[in-house]
Amino acid sequence: LWLLVPPGAGGGEGVLPAPRAVPEPPPVPDSPRAVADPEPRALLPPPRAVSDAELRDLSEQLLAADLNRAGPGQLELNLQRLGTPPRASRLPPHVSPDLLSRPTFSRLLALLDNYEPRTGREETETAEERPPPQEFLAAALDTPVLVLLEPPPLSKGLYPPPEAFRDGLHSMWFGLYSRSGGKALDSSGFEHVFHGEVKKGEVSGCHNWVQLQALERAGRLEYLGYTWDGPWTGFPDVLSLQFRWDGYSKPRGSLLVGSSPEFDLALFTLCFLARPDRQCPPSLGGEAATIQTYSWDKQPPPASAYPLTP
Numbered sequence: 001l002w003l004l005v006p007p008g009a010g011g012g013e014g015v016l017p018a019p020r021a022v023p024e025p026p027p028v029p030d031s032p033r034a035v036a037d038p039e040p041r042a043l044l045p046p047p048r049a050v051s052d053a054e055l056r057d058l059s060e061q062l063l064a065a066d067l068n069r070a071g072p073g074q075l076e077l078n079l080q081r082l083g084t085p086p087r088a089s090r091l092p093p094h095v096s097p098d099l100l101s102r103p104t105f106s107r108l109l110a111l112l113d114n115y116e117p118r119t120g121r122e123e124t125e126t127a128e129e130r131p132p133p134q135e136f137l138a139a140a141l142d143t144p145v146l147v148l149l150e151p152p153p154l155s156k157g158l159y160p161p162p163e164a165f166r167d168g169l170h171s172m173w174f175g176l177y178s179r180s181g182g183k184a185l186d187s188s189g190f191e192h193v194f195h196g197e198v199k200k201g202e203v204s205g206c207h208n209w210v211q212l213q214a215l216e217r218a219g220r221l222e223y224l225g226y227t228w229d230g231p232w233t234g235f236p237d238v239l240s241l242q243f244r245w246d247g248y249s250k251p252r253g254s255l256l257v258g259s260s261p262e263f264d265l266a267l268f269t270l271c272f273l274a275r276p277d278r279q280c281p282p283s284l285g286g287e288a289a290t291i292q293t294y295s296w297d298k299q300p301p302p303a304s305a306y307p308l309t310p
Contacts, residue, residue, distance in 0.1 A: 055274055066263040067143075069258055069259050070096075070235040074096035074098070075094070075096065078092070082224065082225040083225070090223065104262050108136055112195050117198045118197070139262075148266070149165075149266055172189065177301055189301050189305075192204065193268065193302070201248065203253070207254065207256075207307075208261070226239055227241070227252065241253060267291065271305065272295075280293060290307065292305070
């Protein structure tokens, strides 16, 4: 993937948002053999140096292009502070069927069914399961959000054609590696961030609101309350929360709420390429946000990406 910045962007760095607490520890490989992928990868070229001002400008463009994010009346939240008596209603008591039926949402939901959450178990793809990653990416790349990250027209011929961009995006997020000391190819950046995993008795990753609402509707997730709700009055919002998934605890996690799958994919990709293993300072509707990314054992694949909260 190539980081593309519109002409004229840049300038002063501005004031960086205050450092925020990391809601979960960085991923630590179990052994030097933790990265193991027998398939050659179409690796993404490293981006050029990009200023914080350019990151804020491009993230605002991604937000403006996110026409599929939840609008008025399409998503309701039932927030509960930690320690308050639980209510019967779910975290999102209402999600519009029209929203979930849009191509990127419906393909994401179909794709999420493919994964084995427990680490140490080989991820296998049947003939029926093989198409969904490609179908989801095709739907995401057909939106105005991902178009902003494609090489032409802003790259001015400096990078390979869009086909290579798309192949690199697939390898970046769906390339398999091991979170079990090399015992099995049991993980990928996409699985960790968008689906979530269970490792050493706790939930790891799971930074996508579409997945959380699907698990909750299926009776597999118990929402336990939130510790921080961002300043946004519309969607996307940033939420820090606690939950149990199939009895496994997530003591603290954070995610974007109400954004489209393509927006999450684009923003995390942008920050992973521009600020790998560091804090990335995008702007969302004029409000400062912070995205933390990690690479896996200093290798190209993403290990995690999520918004930071106090």
